[in-house]
Amino acid sequence: MNGNRLGSMPARQPRAVVCLGWAALLFVAQSAFAFDPLFAQGAISATPASSMNGDAALGSCEFDAMHSPLRLQEAVERALCRNPKTREAWADVKAAAAAVGKGRAAYLPQITGNWQGTRDETKEGISGFPQFDSTYRNSVLRNESVSLSWVLYDFGGRKAALANARALLAAARATEHAALQSVFATVAKDYYAAQGEQGAFAAAKEVEQTAADSLKAATARVEDGVAPITDQLQAQTSWANAVLERTKAERDWKTALGTLAVDMDVEPYAPVILPDVADGVAPNSEFDESVSDLIDDAKRFHPSVTAAEAQLEAAQAKVRQTRAEGMPTVSFVAKYSWNNQPTTLEIGVPQTPAATREWYLGIQVSIPIFEGFGRTYEIHRAEAEAEKERDVLDEARQQVGLDVWTSYQALQAAGKNVTNSATLLDVAQKSHAAAQRRYQIGVGSILELLNAQSSLAEAKRQRIQAWTDWRSERLQLAAKLGRLGMGDVLRGR
Numbered sequence: 001m002n003g004n005r006l007g008s009m010p011a012r013q014p015r016a017v018v019c020l021g022w023a024a025l026l027f028v029a030q031s032a033f034a035f036d037p038l039f040a041q042g043a044i045s046a047t048p049a050s051s052m053n054g055d056a057a058l059g060s061c062e063f064d065a066m067h068s069p070l071r072l073q074e075a076v077e078r079a080l081c082r083n084p085k086t087r088e089a090w091a092d093v094k095a096a097a098a099a100v101g102k103g104r105a106a107y108l109p110q111i112t113g114n115w116q117g118t119r120d121e122t123k124e125g126i127s128g129f130p131q132f133d134s135t136y137r138n139s140v141l142r143n144e145s146v147s148l149s150w151v152l153y154d155f156g157g158r159k160a161a162l163a164n165a166r167a168l169l170a171a172a173r174a175t176e177h178a179a180l181q182s183v184f185a186t187v188a189k190d191y192y193a194a195q196g197e198q199g200a201f202a203a204a205k206e207v208e209q210t211a212a213d214s215l216k217a218a219t220a221r222v223e224d225g226v227a228p229i230t231d232q233l234q235a236q237t238s239w240a241n242a243v244l245e246r247t248k249a250e251r252d253w254k255t256a257l258g259t260l261a262v263d264m265d266v267e268p269y270a271p272v273i274l275p276d277v278a279d280g281v282a283p284n285s286e287f288d289e290s291v292s293d294l295i296d297d298a299k300r301f302h303p304s305v306t307a308a309e310a311q312l313e314a315a316q317a318k319v320r321q322t323r324a325e326g327m328p329t330v331s332f333v334a335k336y337s338w339n340n341q342p343t344t345l346e347i348g349v350p351q352t353p354a355a356t357r358e359w360y361l362g363i364q365v366s367i368p369i370f371e372g373f374g375r376t377y378e379i380h381r382a383e384a385e386a387e388k389e390r391d392v393l394d395e396a397r398q399q400v401g402l403d404v405w406t407s408y409q410a411l412q413a414a415g416k417n418v419t420n421s422a423t424l425l426d427v428a429q430k431s432h433a434a435a436q437r438r439y440q441i442g443v444g445s446i447l448e449l450l451n452a453q454s455s456l457a458e459a460k461r462q463r464i465q466a467w468t469d470w471r472s473e474r475l476q477l478a479a480k481l482g483r484l485g486m487g488d489v490l491r492g493r
Contacts, residue, residue, distance in 0.1 A: 040101030041094075043169055048090040049080035051173070052180045052485065066266075069275040072191050075264060079187040082265035086183050089176035096165070096172035103162035109150035109332075116143040145337035149364075152332055157324030160317050167314035171307045177482075178303035185479035187263040189472045191274070194256035196468035197249070199277035200461055204242070204249035207457040210432075211239040214453060217439065218446055231446035238450045242457075277464055291408045294481060295401045302400045302482040308393040315386035322382045326375040328367040335360055400480070407477040414470040421459070421466035428452070428459035 036042075045051035047061040061081035067074055080086055118141045151158070218235035221227035258268030299305060336359040343354040368375070435452035438444025478484040 036101070038101045038104040040104060041097050043100075043173060044094055044097050045090065045176075047081060048083075048086040049077065049180065051176060052080060052184070066270075066272070068271075068273045070272055071275070072188060075191050075260065076184055076187055078264040078266075079183055080180055083183045083187075083263060084265070085179050086176075089172075089179035093169070093172045093176050096169040099165040100162070100169050103158070103165040106151070106158040106161065109148050112147050112149075114143070114145045114147075117141070141339070141341060143337070143339040143341070145335060147335040148333065150332040152330045152363075154329040155324045155327035157321055157327070157329070160321035160324055164314045164317035164321055167310045167317055171310035171314060174303045174307035174310060178307060181303060181479045181482060181484050183263075184484050185476055187260070188475040190256065190260045190263050192468040192472040194253070194260045194272075195274050195277055196464055197253040197256040198274055199464040199468075201246070201249040201253040202276070203457065203460040203464060204246040206460070207453070208239070208242040208246045210453055210456070211235070211242040214436075214446075214449055215239045217436075221442075226442060227446070234446050234450060238453065245457075277467060291405060294408060295404045298400045298404045298481045299397045302396075302480075304482075305393070305396050305400055308389070308396040312386065312389040312393050315382070315389040319379065319382040319386055322375070322378050326368055326371065326379075328365060331364045331366070333360075333362050333364045403480040404477070407473065407480045411470070411473040411477050414466065414473045417462075417466040418470050421463040425459040425463045428456040432456040 049061060061077075063074075063078060063081075066078075215232070215235040215238075218227060218231040222229055222232045257272045257274075261268050261270045261272055336357070338355065338357045340353065340355050342352060432449075432452040432455070435444055435449045439446065439449045475484060
């Protein structure tokens with residue numbers, strides 16, 4: 001360390017150095033807020049939805065008025081961009097990326113600037129010697145300094161902390177992808193449910209009309225005296241029940257539309273118009289691998305498993321970091337300071353202006369000697385957390401396997417029911433047509449007609465449900481496998 005008193009000489013050079021240090025400090029601080037100096041934000045997607053399998057269609061999250069009819073692709077895009085769950089996951093990635101930046105910052109020197117300005121008045125009175133009394137006023141006393149500290153070696157503490165942050169970022173990104181998959185699957189399920197309820201409502205209106213026609217036929221036969229009044233009453237009861245079912249179907253349809261609207265982060269009363277249920281897409285062999293291969297694939301690549309693996313890696317890095325924090329650190333330190341504190345040569349002599357500068361360079365070794373065994377228990381806690389994350393990973397793999405198995409079986413059943421429902425509807429239509437003709441020519445009973453009418457209504461509902469179930473289950477299985485993307489929507493709309 002070297003010190004030098006300059007008396008009343010101007011200190012332009014030291015002040016210039018201090019000012020330069022201040023300028024550099026402010027520039028670095030402002031730059032940190034203005035851009036990403038340590039390249040930590042590259043993992044952050046441009047929008048809450050743009051990391052969804054790299055789909056370019058999800059890059060902007062800017063929408064015009066809702067189209068009519070609303071297609072599934074648009075519903076998914078709106079939900080992925082605006083759903084609170086996807087925005088929360090996106091914010092978690094931002095926070096994790098910032099932690100990576102902080103981990104990288106630990107490798108850089110820490111520079112601190114200090115400035116102090118004071119107004120000073122000094123009065124000194126000496127007992128018995130009033131002739132030596134003095135009063136001195138300083139206009140502004142300044143103290144300016146810049147210090148630097150740079151950790152050169154810390155036995156792997158910074159490396160482990162950065163590894164922990166990177167693993168947590170990987171976990172956050174995987175969790176974000178899992179959230180996107182989950183929201184994607186949910187909005188698709190709700191979309192198909194709303195479309196199915198819309199079809200059920202349309203079918204209920206057809207059933208109501210059919211019941212009204214049956215009532216007219218029964219009334220005409222009663223008025224002609226060829227049928228008892230009970231035929232009319234039974235037909236009227238069937239028509240009244242059809243009206244009730246149509247009202248319930250309308251309620252379910254509007255409720256489903258409200259659920260879909262909320263998925264897209266709009267009010268449940270927002271006008272949403274969906275296309276009619278169409279039979280234009282047939283079940284295919286899209287998932288033609290064996291179920292065991294699908295389960296194995298999901299256990300390796302599903303986002304929730306990836307997130308659990310990253311959490312385990314982060315916990316293991318935390319153990320290394322905790323151990324390293326109890327080891328010595330070697331740092332390079334430096335400081336430069338300047339002040340204009342006045343001085344006096346001896347008692348009774350008034351203070352005179354002065355300027356002092358000081359600087360030093362050196363190596364600092366910090367050795368934790370005793371921490372009350374706290375470090376030991378911190379290591380034990382970190383090891384226990386790592387053990388827990390290993391169990392969480394096993395649980396995630398088990399859950400993914402079960403989810404894929406369940407969804408696969410549901411898709412297989414839904415595919416078979418598409419064919420079964422077509423057969424059922426064809427038979428029910430023929431049965432109703434035959435019963436209607438038999439009743440009109442007087443050889444059939446009203447009970448036979450009403451039973452055929454009820455069977456036809458149920459067959460129509462089953463047909464609509466079979467299509468919506470297959471379409472929904474196809475996307476649900478893709479989500480359970482972690483493969484869900486916009487291409488699935490285009491293939492199965």
